[in-house]
Amino acid sequence: EVQLVESGGGLVQPGGSLRLSCAASGFTFNSYWMSWVRQAPGKGLEWVANIKQDGSDKYYVDSVKGRFTISRDNAKYSLYLQMNSLRAEDTAVYYCVRGGGVFNMWGQGTMVTVSS
């Protein structure tokens, strides 16, 4: 079965860190750009970052530049998002998504709550 499964979300204090993981299966992971997209409670969708097949190119939305790092391990069929210096406005469901621009497969999401 083709799927993406996120993990690593939770409650963190402002200024804290969290690492999200995404396990891919059912497709050739190293053939695809991958992305993270988030959705704050009751709000719309916001693209966060993407990464090229071999990890050589990475792009970020301005609001997370310098704080978040996207990475991947093709041998483990895994995508990651290291989130540092977290802010209240980073509170959202984070989706692991297949594709760098056309998002044709989504995980179920993992909730990140930044609060004291």
Add this chain to the structure above:
Amino acid sequence: DIQMTQSPSSLSASVGDRVTITCRASQSISSNLNWYQQKPGKAPKILIFAASSLQSGVPSRFSGSGSGTDFTLTISSLQPEDFATYYCQQNYSTPRTFGQGTKVEIK
């Protein structure tokens, strides 16, 4: 950054109605426009890519059109399972940006 503006923000319709949602880009994006459907508590699902290409497995009552700055998603005959929020998204440039969403509710 390219801004995507959808209209309306919400609409009420009945089963069997023809529904049209509009998306406008702040600059030309050629045909680099995708449409997604999201139901409450669920991940989004792609419906249309490249402005008018139907994703495999998506019912043919969904269609997309447009190029440049103006795009349309049409549902030819609304079905009960189509009540959801719809988002447009451009992949012409980075950052990728989404419209604010259009919620389709039952009349």
